[in-house]
Amino acid sequence: MYVIYMKVFFSASRQGRQYFDIYYGRISSFLKKEGYENINKELMTKDSGLFNKKLKTLGIKANNLFYKSMLDKVHHADICIFECSFQSLTIGFLIEKALEQNKPVIAVYLEDHQPSFLTGLKDEKFQLIEYNKKNLIDLLKDGIKKADLMTDKRFNFFISPTLLTYLNKVSKQLGITKSTFIRNLIEEHIKHNK
Numbered sequence: 001m002y003v004i005y006m007k008v009f010f011s012a013s014r015q016g017r018q019y020f021d022i023y024y025g026r027i028s029s030f031l032k033k034e035g036y037e038n039i040n041k042e043l044m045t046k047d048s049g050l051f052n053k054k055l056k057t058l059g060i061k062a063n064n065l066f067y068k069s070m071l072d073k074v075h076h077a078d079i080c081i082f083e084c085s086f087q088s089l090t091i092g093f094l095i096e097k098a099l100e101q102n103k104p105v106i107a108v109y110l111e112d113h114q115p116s117f118l119t120g121l122k123d124e125k126f127q128l129i130e131y132n133k134k135n136l137i138d139l140l141k142d143g144i145k146k147a148d149l150m151t152d153k154r155f156n157f158f159i160s161p162t163l164l165t166y167l168n169k170v171s172k173q174l175g176i177t178k179s180t181f182i183r184n185l186i187e188e189h190i191k192h193n194k
Helices: 017-034 048-058 060-076 089-100 116-120 136-150 161-174 178-192
Strands: 007-012 079-083 105-110 126-131
Touching: 007 017, 007 060, 007 089, 017 079, 017 105, 017 136, 048 060, 060 089, 079 089, 079 136, 089 105, 089 116, 105 136, 126 136, 161 178
Parallel strands: 007 079, 079 105, 105 126
Antiparallel strands: none
16 A cells, blocks of 8 residues: 655646557556555546547536636645646646646656747746656656655744735735745845845
8 A cells, every 4th residue: 555645736638648648647657656646537537539528518617617626636736747748738728827836847748749838938846858768757756856845835824914914915916826925025035135
């Protein structure tokens, strides 16, 4: 029995399964074998054609629920892993949302299938890793070790109602979370006091 010590959100393009399913499977099996909790099991358990047809049939409400479900899973993950050999707007969107939430993100792709748009993404918590048929798991292990060092640590503190009111107001105006606002203040202070 494995001890689950990290929640991982693993995703990839459903349409890409017809080309890269073997690699999706290797990643999924690796996560399970190592005891990571993959909180996005649907990718490997549901046929993409049937899944898309069902979403289309059920309409906007089902699409909204799926959207919310994916964002909730990203939110609850410790790290996010994406197989990006098949380019996908959805995967790009989820990567951006994960980084907005300060999650470490590992994006892997098979050699000769570089996701050109992601090469321009610069974020200290983002790793873009090219693999081949032989080294996928070794590179993934290294990526996870690096990501684990970048995983946020929880820090709770008390503030006055006046400060909380201000924090709520300014975070809403900027369209960011309260945590992001506070992190930005600390990072700005570090820059000015080196």
